[in-house]
Amino acid sequence: MIKKIYTTNLKPGMYVIESGLSKNDNPHIYSKEGEIENTSQIQDIISAGYLDVFIDSNKGSYFKSNPSEKVPIIEEYETLSVSKHKIESGGRSFDSMGAHIEEAELVYKNSLDYVKDLVDSLKFKKKIDFSKSEECINDIFSHINNNIDSLLFISKLKKHDTYTYTHNLNVSIFSIAFASAIGLGEDNIKIIGLSGLFHDIGKLYINEDILNKPDKLTAKEFEEIKKHPTLGFNILQKDKNAATEVCKAAHEHHEKHSGGGYPQSISYKKISTYASLISIIDVFDALTSNRSYKRKIDLHKALGIIFNLKGTSFYPALVDKFIKFLGIYPVGSIVLLSSGEKAIVTEQNSANLLRPKIRIVMDKNNHYQKVIDLDLVNERTEGADKLDISECLSPENCRINISDFLR
Ligand SMILES: [Fe+2]
Known part of the structure; x- marks a missing residue:
């Protein structure tokens, strides 16, 4: 066997x-x-x-x-016949995402409504309805199975709604998509999705003034925050419907690969794999979301920060895989080219993540132009007519509404 x-x-x-x-x-x-x-x-x-x-x-x-x-x-x-999961970087593109955007909007809205109900009922210490959580995860899984990028795109586009709601949902969505991309089986992917949904529920019992404090936390306040993994674990563990891996992810998502995290300060030998996966996505979503006390940073910079924490905070192989999964310039990013033009990243080149396919939408004088699709792999990398990505731009700062350029 x-x-x-x-x-x-x-x-x-x-x-x-x-x-x-x-x-x-x-x-x-x-x-x-x-x-x-x-x-x-x-x-x-x-x-x-x-x-x-x-x-x-x-x-x-x-x-x-x-x-x-x-x-x-x-x-x-019985025998080993494992096929590569269909969701790898190949076949994923900005245009194929366009056909699924409306459905993604609906799945996101319904899931967010569910998370709001869940959070509100937990605040009043009501019992978790796991069958409803599973329905929510099934909907997200089905959508991602058809098209991986549309729901990721929608989840990072949302500007409104409270972080508590969107964070739990976004971590769940990204975890399901990432787990699918690295080829885990459906049952495991759904448990990872539930782990994402419930990883931070202990925070519901931490004082909101501390959670949203714009200034640096005092040592005493940080000790309060550090209680949330154990609080979440205790709540989940009491429920016979909560899978062990879901409880562990809540307990261990602030542990660090090399040790020194909280609350147990355990290292990779004891941290569950699902908790390691959730910990990367937890930080990724926190960095790329607006909070009451800080502006979000773009996806490209967030991946750089995560890369630099590889081996200390995060499991190295999972970080590499996560970066490959999103791409150094994720699909839907806006980039400034060495020519001064602005473009949207439309598809990864898995052999060269630095040179994705792009759609040029704005000229160097910031005027919209007739769109041009280019594969940067085919463009010159040296000389006066070279074409490179100079930097990633924030959509808000360059007046580009990405949805307008979906086909
Ligand atoms: Fe947390």
Whole structure:
């Protein structure tokens, strides 16, 4: 029997099999075929950033010596026939997103209404209706399965509504999309979606004046904030309908890969993989959302900050995958070109994230022009007529309404 397990659950004597998936598309899967020799080999695999591994329980000495041993399994197969998930960077484009925008608007609105009800009822300590949460996650999953970018686009376009509502929803949406892109199975993706939805529910019981304080927090106030993962964990754990991974994500989403986070100060060896994934998206959404005390930064800068926290705050292989998933210049970003023209990023080039496909919409004098579609891979990188991206721009500052340029 072939089992997909977390590398943290590997044991000496287990037999690893070659996944058959390309390293480029699946850098988080350890695939060197053979029996695991010792614990230091396992530590090396984990330190190198591998998250998952396929093992064959009919081979190797481990299951012969421990026939009744139960290993936590992500997925199980009779034979290994894993196809690459359809949602990778290929086939994702600004134009294919256009056909799904209206439906995405509706899914976002309905999901936001659900989150508002959930938050409001939790404030009054009412019981969580998990069947409704699952309905909400199913709707988001179905939409993302048809088109990955439209809901991501809508979730970052919304300027109104309270951060408490949009943050929980956005983390859930991005987590579902990211988990789909890295090829997790449907059941796992939905649990990750629920983890995103509930990761911060402990904050509902923290004083709002502290949560929204525009100035630097005092040490005492920060101690208050640091209680929210445990508060959330305690609420969820009491509910028999809450999956263990959802409880763990609430408890561990402020832990750091190298240790030193809160509340437990555990490191990657003990942090659940779902919590590691949620922690990246939690920070990404916080950086790219307006708050009462700070302006949002653009997606490009946020990815740079996350990249710089790779290995300290965040799981390195997941950071690499997240950047590949969004692209260095995410689809829908507005960029300033070396020519002075302004363009919208319309599609990633997975082989060269720095040179995506673009749609030029404004000339160097800031006048709208007849749109021109270009693939930057085909443009010159040197000389007087070179064409590069100089910087990412904020849509608000350059008077470009991205939706007007959807086809
Ligand atoms: Fe949090």
